[in-house]
Each structure stands twice: as C-alpha cells, then as structure tokens.
Amino acid sequence: MPPGLPTGERDTLPFIQYLLHRLRDDLHINSIFGVPGDFNLPALDYVEDFPGMKWIGAVNELNGGYAADGYARVKGAGALVTTFGVGELSAMNAHAGAYAEQIPLIHLVGLPSTSQLSSSEILHHSLGHPHQTLLYSSFFKEISGSMLVVSETTRAEEIDRALEIGVRRCLPVYIALPQDLVEMPLKKEGLSRPLVKDIDNLSAAEMRVISEVLGLLSSCSKPIIIADAGASRDNISAEVSNLISSLPTWPLFVSAMGKGSVNEQHPSFAGTYMGTLSLPPVRTAVEAADFVLSIGALASDFNTGFGSMDFEGKVVVELHATWTSVDGSTFPGVGMKSLLPRLASSLSPITSSAPIPPSPSLSLPLPTIRPASDKFVRHAYFWPRVEKWLREDDVLCVEAGTSSFGAADVRLPRGATMLSQWLWASIGFSVGATVGAAVAAAEGFQENTKKRKAEEEETVASNGDGADENGGDGEAKGRRRVICVVGDGALQMGIQEISNLVRYNLGATIFVVDNRGYTVEKYIRGITREYNAINTGWDYSSTLSYFGSASSSSPDSSASSVSTHVLNTESEFDEFLTTEANADPGNLRFVIVRFEDLDAPRMLKMMAGKMGRMDEKGNLVEGGGGLGGLRRGSRVV
Known part of the structure; x- marks a missing residue:
C-alpha cells in the first residue's frame, strides 16, 4: 500500500480520503487552494487534517484557481476547492484558462446534500428555481477533460478514471461532491494500483509513422525542431530532452508557449520563433529549413506571431499527446509520449545542415554600456x-x-x-x-x-x-x-x-x-x-x-x-x-x-507597426487598429 494509507481490519476509507491519497501519492500534490463555503466545509476538515497536505486559503476563488494553475505548472498538477454556485462560478475563468492552456487542475466543488439536491427546496447560491441545483455543473462540461458528479453509487474506479483522463490529456478535472457523501466508504484496495498516466501506442501504427517520417526526411537536408506548448504539458520532459540529445545538429527553437520546456542553453538552441515578430536571425534560420519537427504545436494567434509563421514549402511533422500529423496526414491514437523515444532512436543518425544563429544574437544586447540615471x-x-x-x-x-x-x-x-x-x-x-x-x-x-x-x-x-x-x-x-x-x-x-x-x-x-x-x-x-x-x-x-x-x-x-x-x-x-x-x-x-x-x-512595437498603429518614426497614432488588421500568412504581414 502507498505510504500513509491507514491499516487495520477495515477495507474501506472515506471518499474524501481516497481522493486525497490519489492527489498526494499519485499526482504529488501537497497543497490545495480554495475558499471555504458551507457546502465544502465537511471536505475541508479532512483536507486540513490529512498528513502531507496543506490548505492554502485563497483571497477569492478566481485567484485560488490561478494559484492552483501556477502550482500545477511547477509540480505537474494542482488542486482547487470551491463551493456550490457562487464559488465554482467565481473560479470558472481560471478553470477555463487551465483548459485552454492544457493544465491538469483538479477542481473539487462542495455540493448540497443528496437530499437537498433531490428536493424542491430553493437553496442559497441557487438561481431561485427548484430542481436546478446541478445546473452549474453542466456549465463546466465544455471546459473540463473529465467530470464526476458523485452519487451514492460512485465507485473508486470512477475517481481514478476521471483523474487519469485529466492527467493524460493535461486538462482540468471537475469533481462535484455532495456534503453528505464526503465520508461515503470506498474500498481502499484500489490505491495499491497506481494511476495510469500514460498509454502506449499500437506498435504497428508507430512504425508506420516513423517510416513515413524517414521517407520524407530522405529528400530533406535542413531539419529543425520547434518545441511548443505541449512540450511542457504532457509529462514528456525526459523524452523531449532525449530527442534533443539524439539530434545535436538539428537547430532547436521554441514558440512563446514552449518557453521553459527545453534547455535554452543547449548548444543547438536557436531562439524563440514567432513568425515575423521573431528576432531577425531566428526568422532567417527557420525560413532556411526544409523540414519541421513540431512538438505539441498550439496555433493560436499570439503564439504564431499572428499567423505569420512561415512553413510554406516545408515538410511539417506535428507530435501531439493523442495524435500525430505527418505532412498533412493524421494518425489518431499515436501519442508523442510513447512515440518520442522510438522516433529519437530512428532519427539519431540523421544530421542537419540548417543554420544555428550565433549565441549572442539570441539575446537582446543592453542598449547602453551604463544604465541611464536621468x-x-x-x-x-x-x-x-x-x-x-x-x-x-x-x-x-x-x-x-x-x-x-x-x-x-x-x-x-x-x-x-x-x-x-x-x-x-x-x-x-x-x-x-x-x-x-x-x-x-x-x-x-x-x-x-x-x-x-x-x-x-x-x-x-x-x-x-x-x-x-x-x-x-x-x-x-x-x-x-x-x-x-x-x-x-x-x-x-x-x-x-x-x-x-x-x-x-x-x-x-x-x-x-x-x-x-x-x-x-x-x-x-x-x-x-x-x-x-x-x-x-x-x-x-x-x-x-x-x-x-x-x-x-x-x-x-x-x-x-x-x-x-x-x-x-x-x-x-x-x-x-x-x-x-x-x-x-x-x-x-x-x-x-x-x-x-x-x-x-x-515585439509589442512590431505588432503595433504591422497593425498600422505606429508611424515610420515609431510614434503611436490614434484611430484604426484592432487585431483584425493582422491577417494570417507571413506574406501578408
């Protein structure tokens, strides 16, 4: 059994303790953020008394959600507790942000009791209508990787499944817990099985992807790597580092969302690529490539330099958590966690002649030898x-x-x-x-x-x-x-x-x-x-x-x-x-x-110039503007 698991004749433990064991022992969460509310107080008693777990009381639920997000980006996963209605909706913006940014945030919401949920009683924190007490939970459906509304029939396996989906997909998990089910007994034997955080790909599908990639590389001489958002989200730091080590001659770039995912002091590091907003040597180096190996790409407007990344005429291979794209052909179910080690081994003999900008050009020089004092x-x-x-x-x-x-x-x-x-x-x-x-x-x-x-x-x-x-x-x-x-x-x-x-x-x-x-x-x-x-x-x-x-x-x-x-x-x-x-x-x-x-x-000044908001002297001008002025495609901007 995991350390700290109660021993004795009983083969069950309260629901909330089962969940806390999973958070602490499997997800390495040692602090939980949130705000107390009457419907989550029974759960908070257990949180505060649980060994190896600390309660961090946020000033409000939105900030608590941001804090859980920041904690997750450093430790791998985070947890937030709010109360029914007013609390969970206050945190909804942070929850949605975790979904958009691919952050595994476990959001536990304290609900009224099961008897209150099934009655026609109009409860505080509700919209004033009976039988609509679970309405708020439905709001979270589109911004959660997995959801669990706990009932008397909920089993331990359902908790595990919800957590596994959230962690594997790097998305928030929404768990709604009625206050009278906090102590509902669950079989503790399930805790002896660790959560399944990774899934192996089918070997045949992987080999087909690798074969396709090698075939395309046979006609390319200047391959590069771009580490994007997913390179730091999917518990693949070791695999990405191994790939970079295996391909020492391949120039290594990061996107804005990929910063911090790789070692930017590595000899092959070649800068941050954001299309036309990039430093000139970085943009030149990317445009000289003929093959792009992209890790966890997220093609948002900001992340792509407002659509100005130029991959025209290049072979592009995209690696993602649950699928792979090879020059436009999609391979669903082939995730990069399993694929990367095999791909690194297959690509290691291949060298690249793509240019790596000289190290000094990747840092902005100080504009003056001595700082200004006036x-x-x-x-x-x-x-x-x-x-x-x-x-x-x-x-x-x-x-x-x-x-x-x-x-x-x-x-x-x-x-x-x-x-x-x-x-x-x-x-x-x-x-x-x-x-x-x-x-x-x-x-x-x-x-x-x-x-x-x-x-x-x-x-x-x-x-x-x-x-x-x-x-x-x-x-x-x-x-x-x-x-x-x-x-x-x-x-x-x-x-x-x-x-x-x-x-x-x-x-x-x-x-x-x-x-x-x-x-x-x-x-x-x-x-x-x-x-x-x-x-x-x-x-x-x-x-x-x-x-x-x-x-x-x-x-x-x-x-x-x-x-x-x-x-x-x-x-x-x-x-x-x-x-x-x-x-x-x-x-x-x-x-x-x-x-x-x-x-x-x-970079912000460059954006304003491309939007027609800055004149040739670098002065901002009134009127015009709006991000709609930037159109996708590097040839336009």
Whole structure:
C-alpha cells in the first residue's frame, strides 16, 4: 500500500480520503487552494487534517484557481476547492484558462446534500428555481477533460478514471461532491494500483509513422525542431530532452508557449520563433529549413506571431499527446509520449545542415554600456538586464500583455520555468499564479530535479546569461526563486493575493511595471481613451505593510526578508539587481519600476507597426487598429 494509507481490519476509507491519497501519492500534490463555503466545509476538515497536505486559503476563488494553475505548472498538477454556485462560478475563468492552456487542475466543488439536491427546496447560491441545483455543473462540461458528479453509487474506479483522463490529456478535472457523501466508504484496495498516466501506442501504427517520417526526411537536408506548448504539458520532459540529445545538429527553437520546456542553453538552441515578430536571425534560420519537427504545436494567434509563421514549402511533422500529423496526414491514437523515444532512436543518425544563429544574437544586447540615471526605465533595458540576472531553475511568471511580449525575447537559463497565458490571456493571472508557484517552490526541488536529470549536462555561455553575475548551482541554494513581472493594471485586478505571500511566508520577487495604464490595449486602440486608464493614485510602496508584513524600505535589501523598493531609473534598477543577485530565494521583494507611459517591448512595437498603429518614426497614432488588421500568412504581414 502507498505510504500513509491507514491499516487495520477495515477495507474501506472515506471518499474524501481516497481522493486525497490519489492527489498526494499519485499526482504529488501537497497543497490545495480554495475558499471555504458551507457546502465544502465537511471536505475541508479532512483536507486540513490529512498528513502531507496543506490548505492554502485563497483571497477569492478566481485567484485560488490561478494559484492552483501556477502550482500545477511547477509540480505537474494542482488542486482547487470551491463551493456550490457562487464559488465554482467565481473560479470558472481560471478553470477555463487551465483548459485552454492544457493544465491538469483538479477542481473539487462542495455540493448540497443528496437530499437537498433531490428536493424542491430553493437553496442559497441557487438561481431561485427548484430542481436546478446541478445546473452549474453542466456549465463546466465544455471546459473540463473529465467530470464526476458523485452519487451514492460512485465507485473508486470512477475517481481514478476521471483523474487519469485529466492527467493524460493535461486538462482540468471537475469533481462535484455532495456534503453528505464526503465520508461515503470506498474500498481502499484500489490505491495499491497506481494511476495510469500514460498509454502506449499500437506498435504497428508507430512504425508506420516513423517510416513515413524517414521517407520524407530522405529528400530533406535542413531539419529543425520547434518545441511548443505541449512540450511542457504532457509529462514528456525526459523524452523531449532525449530527442534533443539524439539530434545535436538539428537547430532547436521554441514558440512563446514552449518557453521553459527545453534547455535554452543547449548548444543547438536557436531562439524563440514567432513568425515575423521573431528576432531577425531566428526568422532567417527557420525560413532556411526544409523540414519541421513540431512538438505539441498550439496555433493560436499570439503564439504564431499572428499567423505569420512561415512553413510554406516545408515538410511539417506535428507530435501531439493523442495524435500525430505527418505532412498533412493524421494518425489518431499515436501519442508523442510513447512515440518520442522510438522516433529519437530512428532519427539519431540523421544530421542537419540548417543554420544555428550565433549565441549572442539570441539575446537582446543592453542598449547602453551604463544604465541611464536621468530617465525612467525602458523595456529595451529592462528585459536584457533581467535576462542577465536570471539564474538556473528560476520560475518566471509574466502577465499577459506587455510583460509576456517582453519575456518572449528572454533566453532562459537551464532548468528555468516560464509561466504565462499566451492563449487564454486573462489579465490578472500572474499574481495568483505566482502564489501557487511560490508554494510549489517551498515544497522542494523534487519535480524540477527530475527535469534537470533528464536534460543535457552540456551548457553554453551566452552574453548576458547570468552565469558570471549569479554563479552557483540553483539546486545547491535549496529553493527555486520565483519571479513575477506584472503591469500596474493587471496588478490592480489580483493584488489581494499578495496577502497570501505574506500570510504563508512565501518567497517571491514581484516587479510592477508602473506605466500608468493598460499599455498593451493602448497599442491596439485608444491611446488617450479613458477605458485604457487606471487609478494611478495607488500607493504601491505600502502594499506589503498593508497586507501585514514588517516590510523594510531600506536600501540594503539584505537587511530584511521582506522589503519594498521603488526604482525610478535604470541605474537604480541595475543597482537593485546587482544587490539581489544572490539573495535568499525565500525573501519577499515588492519592486515598483517606473517606466515611460507608452514605452513597450520590441515585439509589442512590431505588432503595433504591422497593425498600422505606429508611424515610420515609431510614434503611436490614434484611430484604426484592432487585431483584425493582422491577417494570417507571413506574406501578408
């Protein structure tokens, strides 16, 4: 039996304990996020008392969902508990985001009792109509990988099946539990069988795919690899790393959603490819290829540089969790978890003559030798300087919009993880996700160590990779650093969750991009419109103290484990990063960085130029705009 499983004469245990054993022992979840409500309180008693499990009380359900999402991206899966109606619907946006972004989030909803559900009683949290108490559960059908509404006849195997489907497909699992069934007995013998997280492909189908790929490669000389969203979602880090090691001459690219899925310090790493928004050497290298091996592609507008990825005239092989496409021919049921090792073995003798851009060209150079001391911070300085400051195994969480466009150009250190919502793009995600990531980081290094062992030991030094400034092995420092970059507008949506960083003594560094409004929206439309404005009167410097910390504003940040910093110039920003380079990852830093109001990262400016929102002098212009101005196809944009 798994460790911690109760022994004795009884061969059953309560429903909720069975589920908690699965979450802890099979999915490695040691913290559960959520908000208490009368219908989930019986379950929460068990959660709080369960060995090896910690309850993290979110400020609200939406932030709790974001936190569970961030936790899952670091540890592999996350869990959220809400209550019937008001709680589950409040978390629905985060649940949908996990579905869109392919995140295994286990969402447990406390329901009224079975007798209440079957009666004509009008319950609180309902819409005021009898016999509609399960209406909300139906709302989640289209945004869940699997669903289970627990009844008196539910068996342990049904819990296992729901969890297995969610984990295999990297999608949310919705479990609705009536409060009187929390202690319903289930046979505990099922726990002796581990969850089936992977399914082998049919050997004949795999061999046919490999044969097709080899046949197409026989007429190609410049194959490349692009690691996309699925490369970090489907528990395939080891398989992807092995493929990269087997094909050392194949240039390795990542998409925006693929960042953090591979070692960007590997000798074959060739940059982040987002079509015409890519750095010029990266775009040139991809367009020179004749064969593309794509791992877990997700062709959203942002992820493809607004449809500008140019694969015209190339052979494209797409590997996905449950299917494979070979130059337009689809092979359902051939998933990459099983296929990748066999494919790596078959492809290893094949070399590529496709160009790999020189390492320095994959990082944006600092625009000045010395930071400016008389002007606000510029994105052109901020992101290259952050890249130099990052160190191995960091967790970088960036907000959708200005921050994600800036982070796309950052070359990550070995073992680093990037959390962002390029597809769902829900403004306000990053602060809650940072809480979840910080909880996961505090729980230890186990999951990231597995990823690190699967990666190549070989690394390459690149300009600004942080090796000289930060040195040392991240693992030796004991805890991963968690870093968040969030705009002031997005911060105002989720700032309450910072209180949990204080409450649970969590370590994180939060950079607030103080540019006085929704800048990414201004670049799309409405530069001077009131709808893109925010309340700029917030006193961000008082945030941590307001939430209960003994925050220090001392220039010597090492004097306190919790501190607030207001940085108005590039020289102040540079000094802060120099001081904080080797600070304790358990420190909490709240850093307000003042930017020019309409300054933006390189990639966001390019987008505005392609939309006709920026003139030849680089100035934003009123009118026009809207993302509809960008049409698919690299020849158009």
